[in-house]
Structure formats: C-alpha cells, structure tokens
Amino acid sequence: MARCLWYTNAVAEDEPDIQRKGVVTILDITDAWKFSTLQALHFLSTYHTESTPFHDVCLHILYNHATIDAVIRRFRRILDNDHRMRIRLHFGLTVETEYSLRTFGLDVSRHLFPPKDGSILTRFDGIEESIQKRQQLDEEWRLSEAPYRDPSSPVARFPNPQDILMGRNKSVLLTWSGNTRYYEVVEQHAHRYGALQCAATDRIEKTMISMELLLLFRTQYNARFLKREENGWARVDDLEVQKKISGALRNSAKSLSSRT
DSSP: OHHHHHHHHHHHHHOHHHHHHOEEEEEEESSTTTOOHHHHHHHHHTOOSTTSSSOEEEEEEEEOOGGGHHHHHHHHHHHHHHHOOEEEEEESSHHHHHHHHHTTTOOOTTTTSOOTTOOOOOOOTTHHHHHHHHHHHHHHHHHHHHHHHSTTOSEESSOOTTOEEESSOHHHHTTSHHHHHHHHHHHHHHHHHHHHHHTTOOHHHHHHHHHHHHHHHHHTSOOOEEEEETTEEEEOOHHHHHHHHHHHHHHHHHHHHHHO
C-alpha cells in the first residue's frame, strides 16, 4: 500500500492534470487475503491527505465484515472531521460493492475484481506504463547518485543515513541517524576521556582517543563527517573533525561527572 501511494504521488508530481482533477482512492478489504481488519483501520487512521501533491476527490471503502461495520463507520466520522474528505462506504459481496461503485460512475469491474474465467486482471489504462517510467527514472537517478553515496566520496548531493552532519541546525543534528549513533558512541567513551582529564594526563593521550573514534566511525560505520555547502555536502577536514570529537567527549565527560 505504501508503494502504491508513493507511485501515485510520483505520477501526480509529473502530471499537472492529475493534480488539478484529483485522485479517487478505492480501498478493497472484501477478502481476508487483501487486508486484515487491523491493517484497514490503521490505514484509515493514518491516511494524511495534506502530504500528497494531489487532491483526494474521494475515498471509497469496500468491505464485507459485518462485525466491524460500526467501527469503520465511526472512523469515517472521525476522518470526515479531521481530513475534510468525502468517504463512501460500500458494504456487501463483490457484486453488491461493484454495483454500488457504479452508482458513483466508477465501473471498476474489469480492473478491481478478478474475472470469473480466472484470466489475469486487466490493469488500469496507463498505470502500468507510468509505473515502468517511474522505475526507469528511479534507476537512472540511483546510478547517477551512486558515486556520491560512496563513503569514500569527498562530496555528496545528499547525506547517507550513517553520515554525521556538522552545523548549527540542532533540529537536524539531533535527529539524523548518523548523529544519533555519533552521540551514543561518544558517551560510551566519555569515561575514558574524563579519567585522563582528572589525572591531568598529557594532551596527546586525549587526542589519541578522539582520533580512535574518528577511525572507528570511518571504518566500522562507513560514516563521513559532512557540512552543508551551496550545492550539496562536503567532507570536513580530519583536524576539524578531531576537534569536534574532543569537544563532544569533554562535554560528555563533564555531564557524567555532574551526575555522580
């Protein structure tokens, strides 16, 4: 379902006509092999129309589970108030829901329901071609992006999840997966750095710890330390990174000592 929504978004971004006319969504849960009750309710409760690049004209829900009829209707009232989108319920067997959809001008019998002769389903006109086109564009983008995704690359168009971002945007730095791991590793080694500070050990030993962590991030986690530039991201010089790690170790060690 997530992939279907992703492709719908992608096609809508390329087709202004779709954005103007809108999209009709049909959620078919008339058979157990399609969606479970919990999956359907989760979809309804998390369906956000505001994040899509197209206008949702209407959501049609097909189902034949009498025991959850009241629950789905309750969800419809909640979603109507929350999303301001028309939601139509079609309860019954396949023939009944097919007929009900036709009253809204939706003749989907060739596309949505399996033919009685057991032949392969006929897909919506143009959808398969649009998906193949989108897949081809995705592959072309992936190939062009691959050199920049390489951990050895000094520049990047977009950071990898394991990369560590440097800058002043705290909302990004504290939530990026690479930065989260960075702070966890620093905290794990902060006691070593703090012990050297208490013993007034030579500065070079503390520098060795920060260089050790730099090597750890680079080899074990394939992480780059990146900073934002005008046209993308660039790798930060090792000396600057070492100073950053030392500062993080110092702050973490001070935090540990204050707790004790």
